[in-house]
Amino acid sequence: xxxxxQTPKFQVLKTGQSMTLQCAQDMNHNSMYWYRxxxxxxxxxxYYSASEGTTDKGEVPNGYNVSRxxxxxxxxxxxSAAPSQTSVYFCASSPLLGSEQFFGPGTRLTxx
Amino acid sequence: DQQVKQNSPSLSVxxxxxxxxxxxxxxSMFDYFLWYxxxxxxxxxxxxxxxxxxxxxxxxxxTVFLNKSAKHLSLHIVPSQPGDSAVYFCAASVxxxxxDMRFGAGTRLTxxP
Numbered sequence: 001x002x003x004x005x006q007t008p009k010f011q012v013l014k015t016g017q018s019m020t021l022q023c024a025q026d027m028n029h030n031s032m033y034w035y036r037x038x039x040x041x042x043x044x045x046x047y048y049s050a051s052e053g054t055t056d057k058g059e060v061p062n063g064y065n066v067s068r069x070x071x072x073x074x075x076x077x078x079x080s081a082a083p084s085q086t087s088v089y090f091c092a093s094s095p096l097l098g099s100e101q102f103f104g105p106g107t108r109l110t111x112x
Numbered sequence: 113d114q115q116v117k118q119n120s121p122s123l124s125v126x127x128x129x130x131x132x133x134x135x136x137x138x139x140s141m142f143d144y145f146l147w148y149x150x151x152x153x154x155x156x157x158x159x160x161x162x163x164x165x166x167x168x169x170x171x172x173x174x175t176v177f178l179n180k181s182a183k184h185l186s187l188h189i190v191p192s193q194p195g196d197s198a199v200y201f202c203a204a205s206v207x208x209x210x211x212d213m214r215f216g217a218g219t220r221l222t223x224x225p
Contacts, residue, residue, distance in 0.1 A: 004155070040121075040217055041217055042116065042118075042201060042203075042214070042215030042216050042217045042218060043156070043201065043203075043215040044215075045213070090155050090156070092155075096207070096208060097207075097208060097209060098144055098205040098206055098207040098208055098209055098212065098213060099144070099205075099207060100146055100158040100161055101158065101213070102158065103148075103155030103156045103157070104155050105153070105154055105155050106153075106154070106155050
């Protein structure tokens with residue numbers, strides 16, 4: 001079992017460019033999440049999907065969109081990247097809302 | 113608003129001694145508390161959790177204590193080992209609810225041989 005996988009591992013964008021971060025899990029979990037981690041701050045929730053077919057905003061959703069493609073995959077899209085979106089992005093999944101989450105290795109994104 | 117706070121950014125202890133990491137929360141609705149461990153260039157990994165109906169949960173060298181009246185929890189690692197050196201995040205949630213898991217900023221633990 002691979003657990004939670006994320007691609008790419010690293011990405012550099014110019015301001016205004018768009019990109020999609022991919023996430024997949026093979027644990028048959030219902031819930032999936034996207035977080036960002038910035039220096040000196042904890043993980044902040046961007047969007048989550050309680051189950052296939054549903055998505056909801058988290059604490060910091062502005063500038064992002066998500067798609068729950070199927071039970072396994074949950075993607076995060078930046079339509080027009082800004083330097084403030086420079087961060088490390090983590091995808092996670094959990095069997096139940098609010099229960100322990102399993103994280104991917106992260107994507108380090110730099111926006112110039 | 114920071115609903116979960118870890119006031120110590122770093123902690124250094126000697127191998128074999130006890131490590132105590134602290135966490136405070138403000139939202140009285142939280143009923144499930146977790147600790148995650150994170151090594152550099154990896155995602156956080158779940159370590160231990162505690163429900164609000166308990167005040168202590170043990171798993172090997174790791175024990176989490178919950179003081180609901182003080183809205184405080186702590187993670188004890190005994191004995192500490194060099195491999196425990198990592199960043200530890202405290203998190204709190206409302207179990208089974210729409211997602212309300214909040215994370216602290218983390219405490220970097222260094223265990224010296």
